[in-house]
Amino acid sequence: MDKIQGKAHFHEKTKILANQIEKKQIAVIDHEDIDPIAAESLIKKNVKAVINLKRSMSGEFFHEGVKRLLEQNIKVFDIHPNSDIGKWIHGREIEINHNYLFVIYSQKKYDVGPLKEYNMPFVRLLEEKGKKNLPITFEKFSSNSISYAEKDLIQLLECWKKWEHGSALQGKDVLIVIRGTDYEKDLDCVKKYFIRNGNNISLIAVDGAANEMLHKDMHPDYIIGDMDSVSSKVLQCGAKLIVHQGAKGHSPGMQRVKDHQLSANTVTFIGLSEDAAIAFALKEGAKKIYLLGGHRDMEEYLSKGRKGMGSSLLIKMLAGSKIIDLKGIHHLYDNSRKSQSLFWHFRKIYHSLPFLRGSKSEKEMREMKA
Known part of the structure; x- marks a missing residue:
């Protein structure tokens, strides 16, 4: 393996690191089972390599985070044994050579420890292990979700009753955007085909999804x-800021808002921030809630370190038919474009070959297109 050199950048939260890290730096993360959205955020920053203080892929369940990084020729390593060296090497020049990590200081190299490298055969092995574990993992996840939902129900109802109804979104359609798997592709699709000037639709970003929305001029x-x-x-x-705080009133985000000399309202609600966003839309009288990028399956919740999805089950039951889930909608339009491309490719061949033109009428060709 060729050696890799670069400046290390560490943060406990991958989503924050992805905002801070510069191109061609080496990402040092603390992320058990790298999820696809975390992988894509690192790919966009064109990192040289990823060093993980935890297991990048445990094999306990199926996910494609590591695979996506390797497909973009980004090397992935776990530090072995698990080590708490992130803060120490942050900002320092480091070198990866023959699956060993070195820190370069005063023109000298210091051995930090061995690394475990991921490659495609190893990833496929872990994928198979994850698939075999599916029945057991799903049983645990389902049991946890039901158990959490029972515990969360009382708190959810308390938060709901204390939250006064408003009219800020009365009669409006609302698009809530969350940093979920492939949400950027879905956002491109929605912007192109659904969002038009004059539409009576309000846009709500959940946390970091706001960065991508503004990048796309939404x-x-x-x-x-x-x-x-x-x-x-x-x-x-210029967006209205609403800081999500838990049922106990803890809101670390408010300090960051104050640090920027901005003001914000707070909402007290259990669960994820996307759950709070749905509750906000309901309380403010939204007509329809279009959900883009929302977390909805076991893989996504486990990748976030959540062993169940109790509060999310409850809020979606509460919202009912008002929610329209747009997750993965880009696949529909990708397939549509492929079909159109095949048609025009065949039409070009048809017009270039006289014996074909003589065998099919224009009417028949139009029927084929339809």
């Missing part, structure tokens, strides 16, 4: 969350 009306992954520029974009 200005959110509201940003809801703990604000930790929202860039400073986006915080000041």
